[in-house]
Amino acid sequence: MTVEPQTRTTDREDIAKRLLRSSAKASFDPLVEIDWDAPVDPDRYAIRPERISLYGTELWESLTEEQRKELSRQEIASVASIGIWFETILMQMLVRHAYDRDPTSNHVQYAYTEVADECRHSVMFAKLLGKLDAPYYRLDPVAHFLGKVFKxxxxxxxxFSGALFVEEILDQLQREIMADEELEPLTRAVSRIHVVEEARHMRYAREEFARDWNKRGPVVQHYSRIMLSLVVYYSATRLINPAVYKRVGLDPREARKAARRNPHWIDTKTWAARxxxxxxxxxxxxxxxxxxxxxxxxxxGRRGASAPTTAGPEAQRA
Incomplete structure (x- = not known):
């Protein structure tokens, strides 16, 4: 199957040259750009409440406003933990991608540039965990092992399809966070930096995936579909570590079941991945x-449910 027009590629060296220029003009050092000494405001949500995994459930109704805001901070910490996990995998894959290629090319030099970006992002997310008074939410042993296999x-x-998936999910959530002045300033600042720099990463991944995919035969494409679906499944179903629920006094198993069945949470994931x-x-x-x-x-999406709009569940607040 050929890639449709919207995913056709430009010249590899030309796009890499433009991305390198953009990186030179708009790259950030989170250690300098973000005020890490400012206290986290306990009266603000870290993410819109409509995006929290338990929103709209009976368990959500049982929480106090303070617990809900704390849950928002812990869920952002869980997503950041997934971000660190996958960015570490991505950096290794990008270095492998560059290993057999000409380092004097713009394409490989941008791969190195992206590795540098991801290093800074991982440090930024790690510092975010500390400021949110959250642990590093480790993946379960099965997912952690599969990450080693995948890389x-x-x-x-x-x-590049795996990178595009994780980056697009985070991008959609963070674009919403950075634009909402009612949310915690720290998560907005982290989101702004990540959104600006990941826009280049997504362009690079989108083009390289399309370029490579059409060259592959049916056997490799079939294998790639299966492997990608497993990566996607283990990433998406572990965005929210069950341990976050314990931090607000909920039973992790009960809360995890409620989140998995929650139509609001399913719609949010569908919206973020669209x-x-x-x-x-x-x-x-x-x-x-x-x-x-x-x-x-x-x-x-949910079977029998209409496709979510780009506005997502937050439109219900209007």
Whole structure:
């Protein structure tokens, strides 16, 4: 299956040259740009309440306003922990991608530039955890092991489709956070830096995926669909670590079950993934048995439900 027009590529060296220029003009040092000494405001949400995994459930109604705001901070910390985990994987995959290529090319030099960006982002997310009084929410042993496997066996289409998936999910959530002046200033500042720099990373990944995918034969494409669906499933179903619920006095198992069944949370994940789902689906990367895992992860919407709007559940506050 060929990639449709919206995902056709430009010249590899030309786009890398432009991305390098953009990096030189708009890159940030989070240690300098963010006021890490400012206290976190306990009276503000870290993310819109409509995006919290338990929003609209009976457990949500049982929480006090203070508990809800604390849960928002812990859920952002959980997402940041996933971000650190995947960015560490991505950095290794990008170095492998560059290993066999000409370092004098713009393409490889931008890969190195992105690695430098991801290093800063991981430090930024780690400092965010400390400011939110949150632990590093470690993945369960199975997911952690699969991450090791994925970074080792990943091919070109898997590297860039996997990167695009995680980056697009975070980008959608963070664009919303940075634009909402009612939210905690620290999470808005972190989101702003990540959104600006990840826009380049997503362009690089989108182009490289499209370029590589069309060169692959049916066997490799089938393998890549299955592997990608597993990466997507384990990433999306672990965005919120069950341990966050314990921090607000809830039973982790009960809360996790409630979140998995929560239509608001499913709609939020569908909304956050809508752009990358469209890109990969049009390319033919979401089909066959792998599509089952995309749906099971809550990324293709609820059966029988209308597609969520770009406004998402927050429109209910209006």
């Amino acid at each position: 080792t066996i990943s091919n070109g289409p898997l590297t 752009k990358v789902v469209d890109t990969l689906d049009r390319a033919g990367a979401i089909s066959g048995p792998g599509r089952y895992f995309w749906r099971k992860a809550g990324l293709l």
